[in-house]
Amino acid sequence: xxxxxxxxxxxxxxxxxxxxxxxxxxxxxDVKLPGxxxxxxxxxxxxxxxxxxxxxxxxxxxxxxxxxxxxxxMTGVNSLxxxxxxxxxxxxxxxxxxxxxxxxxxxxxxxxxxxxHDAAEDAAEKVKVTWEVLPxxxxxxxxxAKGSTQIHEVAPSNTAFTWQIxxxxxxxxxxxxxxRVVKKKIVNQRLVANPMEPRACLASYDRxxxxxxxxxxxxxxxxxRLLMCAFVLGxxxxxxxxxxxxxxxxxxxxxxxxxxxxxxxxxxxxxxxPVRWTSSRREAFLTDAHGRDHVTEAEMAFxxxxxxxxxxVKTIANMGAYLSTFAPAVPxxxxxxxxxxxxxxxxxxxxxxxxxxxxxxxxxxxxxxxxEAAYLLERMxxxxxxxxxxxxxxxxxxxxxxKFENGFQTQVALNYDSGxxxxxxxxxxxxxxxxxxxxxxxxxxxxxRLLGLGFSTYIEACSIAPSKVVGSLGxxxxxxxxxxxxxxxxxxxxxxxxxxxxxxxxxxxFSQLVADELGVPMESVEIVHGDTGAIPFGMGxxxxxxxxxxxTALLMSLQKIKExxxxxxxxxxxxxxxxxxxxxxxxxxxxxxxxAVPFGQVAxxxxxxxxxxxxxxxxxxxxxxxxxxxxxxPFGAHACVVEIDRDTGQVKIVRYLAVDDVGNVMNPMIVxxxxxxxxAQGVGQALCEGAVYDDGQLVTGSxxxxxxxxxxxLPMYETDRTVTPTLVNPLGVKGAGETGxxxxxxxxxxxxxxxxxxxxxxxxxxxxxxAGRVWTIMxxxxx
Amino acid sequence: MKLPVKMTINGQSYSHExxxxxxLVHYIRELVxxxxxxxxxxxxxxxxxxxxxxxxxxxxxxxxxxxCDGVKITTIEGLAKNGxxxxxxxxxxxxxxxxxxxxxxxxxxxxxxxLERYPKPSEEQIRHQLEGNLCRCTGYHNIVKAIxxxxxxxxxxx
Numbered sequence: 003x004x005x006x007x008x009x010x011x012x013x014x015x016x017x018x019x020x021x022x023x024x025x026x027x028x029x030x031x032d033v034k035l036p037g038x039x040x041x042x043x044x045x046x047x048x049x050x051x052x053x054x055x056x057x058x059x060x061x062x063x064x065x066x067x068x069x070x071x072x073x074x075x076m077t078g079v080n081s082l083x084x085x086x087x088x089x090x091x092x093x094x095x096x097x098x099x100x101x102x103x104x105x106x107x108x109x110x111x112x113x114x115x116x117x118x119h120d121a122a123e124d125a126a127e128k129v130k131v132t133w134e135v136l137p138x139x140x141x142x143x144x145x146x147a148k149g150s151t152q153i154h155e156v157a158p159s160n161t162a163f164t165w166q167i168x169x170x171x172x173x174x175x176x177x178x179x180x181x182r183v184v185k186k187k188i189v190n191q192r193l194v195a196n197p198m199e200p201r202a203c204l205a206s207y208d209r210x211x212x213x214x215x216x217x218x219x220x221x222x223x224x225x226x227r228l229l230m231c232a233f234v235l236g237x238x239x240x241x242x243x244x245x246x247x248x249x250x251x252x253x254x255x256x257x258x259x260x261x262x263x264x265x266x267x268x269x270x271x272x273x274x275x276p277v278r279w280t281s282s283r284r285e286a287f288l289t290d291a292h293g294r295d296h297v298t299e300a301e302m303a304f305x306x307x308x309x310x311x312x313x314x315v316k317t318i319a320n321m322g323a324y325l326s327t328f329a330p331a332v333p334x335x336x337x338x339x340x341x342x343x344x345x346x347x348x349x350x351x352x353x354x355x356x357x358x359x360x361x362x363x364x365x366x367x368x369x370x371x372x373x374e375a376a377y378l379l380e381r382m383x384x385x386x387x388x389x390x391x392x393x394x395x396x397x398x399x400x401x402x403x404x405k406f407e408n409g410f411q412t413q414v415a416l417n418y419d420s421g422x423x424x425x426x427x428x429x430x431x432x433x434x435x436x437x438x439x440x441x442x443x444x445x446x447x448x449x450x451r452l453l454g455l456g457f458s459t460y461i462e463a464c465s466i467a468p469s470k471v472v473g474s475l476g477x478x479x480x481x482x483x484x485x486x487x488x489x490x491x492x493x494x495x496x497x498x499x500x501x502x503x504x505x506x507x508x509x510x511x512f513s514q515l516v517a518d519e520l521g522v523p524m525e526s527v528e529i530v531h532g533d534t535g536a537i538p539f540g541m542g543x544x545x546x547x548x549x550x551x552x553x554t555a556l557l558m559s560l561q562k563i564k565e566x567x568x569x570x571x572x573x574x575x576x577x578x579x580x581x582x583x584x585x586x587x588x589x590x591x592x593x594x595x596x597x598a599v600p601f602g603q604v605a606x607x608x609x610x611x612x613x614x615x616x617x618x619x620x621x622x623x624x625x626x627x628x629x630x631x632x633x634x635x636p637f638g639a640h641a642c643v644v645e646i647d648r649d650t651g652q653v654k655i656v657r658y659l660a661v662d663d664v665g666n667v668m669n670p671m672i673v674x675x676x677x678x679x680x681x682a683q684g685v686g687q688a689l690c691e692g693a694v695y696d697d698g699q700l701v702t703g704s705x706x707x708x709x710x711x712x713x714x715x716l717p718m719y720e721t722d723r724t725v726t727p728t729l730v731n732p733l734g735v736k737g738a739g740e741t742g743x744x745x746x747x748x749x750x751x752x753x754x755x756x757x758x759x760x761x762x763x764x765x766x767x768x769x770x771x772x773a774g775r776v777w778t779i780m781x782x783x784x785x
Numbered sequence: 786m787k788l789p790v791k792m793t794i795n796g797q798s799y800s801h802e803x804x805x806x807x808x809l810v811h812y813i814r815e816l817v818x819x820x821x822x823x824x825x826x827x828x829x830x831x832x833x834x835x836x837x838x839x840x841x842x843x844x845x846x847x848x849x850x851x852x853c854d855g856v857k858i859t860t861i862e863g864l865a866k867n868g869x870x871x872x873x874x875x876x877x878x879x880x881x882x883x884x885x886x887x888x889x890x891x892x893x894x895x896x897x898x899x900l901e902r903y904p905k906p907s908e909e910q911i912r913h914q915l916e917g918n919l920c921r922c923t924g925y926h927n928i929v930k931a932i933x934x935x936x937x938x939x940x941x942x943x
């Protein structure tokens with residue numbers, strides 16, 4: 003028998019692409035049901051206002067209106083839940099429709115349902131809300147100030163939580179003995195995820211069966227179902243099917259349970275017709291959970307040789323108007339636990355204050371906490387290098403944690419799996435030709451050109467996450483994954499994964515895994531995801547967890563399939579199961595390739611069990627749940643070369659280089675693609691993106707005002723890899739979805755600071771570095 | 786008051802009575818039922834709704850349907866001929882020029898006109914010509930490669 007070609011680890015073209023390149027994908031807004039009604043939401047135009055009265059009389063008379071509901075109509079409906087509870091966290095109610103007060107612009111107060119989209123929008127304009135406008139606060143560092151408006155009764159001083167990690171006394175001691183302490187203010191500005199597909203939902207109640215089907219743009223349909231049923235609507239989970247079909251990007255923003263799908267799911271039952279809502283981009287800016295928004299004071303202490311001796315961090319993290327689903331975890335367990343970075347830091351202490359403001363809620367956005375940590379560390383180590391007059395490459399090498407293969411205990415709770423940070427950095431320096439660059443830079447500076455280089459040597463925690471660990475830290479959920487493998491009688495295979503693809507390409511990578519493991523062609527494998535009606539359970543896709551957690555669950559089921567197959571084959575071959583091995587798509591007696599039965603015959607026998615082992619159940623289908631024993635910790639080294647236009651302040655990226663270590667790689671083409679996209683988002687934060695509030699009004703509320711990176715501001719990326727497999731999971735994969743976003747922002751910022759160093763600039767507090775901002779910095783710094 | 790509108794889309798003729806305010810993109814998606822043309826914004830920045838109108842790449846959100854009486858439109862669904870992918874479609878597949886796929890139809894239609902204008906585009910030209918199309922997944926790297934690949938294929942066929 004011919005050897006089946008191995009496909010895992012190869013750049014196989016994506017199986018999902020044919021439908022996308024021909025316009026035949028099925029996104030939520032493409033799903034059409036007969037009798038569907040359209041929803042529009044009446045939203046607060048004020049950042050903070052008491053609702054005195056809602057008058058729907060005129061709107062109800064608008065032609066085509068089917069129903070209008072306000073918060074008072076939604077009796078028996080509870081608050082949207084917060085799924086991560088820190089000690090003493092203040093959890094204010096977050097009703098799907100606000101009925102007492104609106105706490106941010108865009109807060110929904112009524113739903114208008116009509117026969118057409120236009121009728122719903124027109125009637126929504128006729129809903130008269132009488133507001134009593136209240137003072138508002140939107141700035142992160144002003145939320146707790148005396149005299150600021152109080153947003154929630156349960157949260158005095160607008161403080162959601164205070165939280166700390168590390169050893170304050172050890173840091174104090176370290177600082178006292180330090181040769182040099184560098185102190186900087188670091189602002190990690192608010193971002194808007196902006197997946198290209200806006201959020202959407204279609205809720206349909208079946209009055210015959212009492213079942214509800216919800217199509218929703220979700221990264222985790224089971225989580226959506228669980229939160230909505232158990233916490234908000236109080237309906238049984240088994241009567242609800244949530245489908246997240248093709249989803250057009252997410253980057254964290256589609257993890258959370260939002261008001262709109264919850265209200266539509268409730269409303270369809272009231273009117274007994276399907277209810278459909280698709281966010282406009284304008285609504286997306288106001289209602290999709292935002293990301294980042296930290297204001298930090300950081301101090302890093304060094305000895306005379308440039309070794310880090312201590313790190314002290316004080317961060318204020320903006321939660322927005324309400325606690326979104328996983329919001330409290332982001333600036334705590336996903337941020338401060340990463341402050342050890344890739345460096346040996348003997349003493350660390352971080353204090354975080356989470357604050358409420360009259361702004362859109364903030365939650366996980368690609369990287370979620372880890373980019374904020376990496377940005378802080380990489381900015382601080384460069385500031386240290388500048389203060390101590392050390393080369394930024396040398397100071398990093400001096401401080402890297404030495405190579406380790408199985409465990410490194412940090413000062414801030416995490417135990418890294420495996421790492422070789424110097425190797426990735428050395429590879430990067432080689433690609434860059436570092437010495438040559440510095441001499442070119444010297445020459446450029448003599449000509450008055452502003453050429454700069456920035457490094458970023460980062461780590462992230464992904465493969466989220468061991469349930470027991472996150473449970474002890476406040477998560478209200480487990481973070482395992484499920485994988486079911488169904489072998490059909492004719493040998494075809496359907497795989498049901500709890501992971502969800504919204505661009506990651508699971509239909510390809512998981513097929514590669516199955517095909518390789520079973521020695522069958524990829525074409526005979528079908529991947530099903532995003533449907534609670536088909537999949538046992540699923541925690542979904544975020545935190546770079548699909549390959550490592552979802553993939554391992556599948557691997558476990560595949561191993562069970564093979565074990566059962568061996569018993570069936572042994573019976574057919576009149577051998578002992580322990581003498582059977584599975585190779586090249588057939589079960590054979592060890593050492594006797596001639597004594598074998600192909601996979602297909604075993605599958606058929608399992609369903610036509612005429613000649614079958616006694617006591618063995620018919621059928622060939624296995625389900626597994628995998629709960630990881632630890633996070634995985636990808637790492638890497640990025641470099642960015644920029645040149646700044648002296649006259650305009652425009653930053654041009656000349657080169658961008660990345661060496662990432664994500665452990666074993668299932669499909670290099672797909673991993674590279676994710677790295678590229680992540681870099682673009684990280685560059686976006688550094689150079690053009692930023693949500694700006696003015697007195698509670700989002701002034702960057704459209705794509706005209708909020709600048710997303712475009713093709714012409716980015717270079718071809720120069721990427722490479724080192725491979726340090728993890729021992730946490732049997733695939734040795736760590737996770738690749740967020741590395742670029744985490745690494746890129748500090749690389750670009752460090753490059754700009756380096757370019758401006760001849761002008762005396764050693765730090766820039768605020769991003770993004772638009773041409774205007776850079777020009778202003780240059781004018782005030784010029785010497 | 787509804788107005789009559791007639792147009793040819795992917796070789797098939799359609800006529801409807803529509804509200805004057807109905808955007809062409811919603812006409813294509815909701816009334817004609819071709820959902821490959823996407824809506825990613827409301828300010829004509831994203832380019833996900835790019836189609837070919839009388840041979841020119843335009844954003845379908847920038848027209849009212851009633852303005853388009855008598856035009857010939859090609860959407861992403863009409864690009865492949867007899868089941869053969871257009872080289873640009875093939876290029877996006879070969880070079881991994883898409884991830885979530887939402888911006889892809891608009892990217893492909895924009896690239897279609899780009900390659901008519903610049904059959905051998907430089908990297909800089911490709912990036913500049915994509916000014917009206919946003920992608921949040923790929924960082925544009927592989928989109929540039931996909932268009933370069935298509936340009937080479939199309940040059941070879943001539």
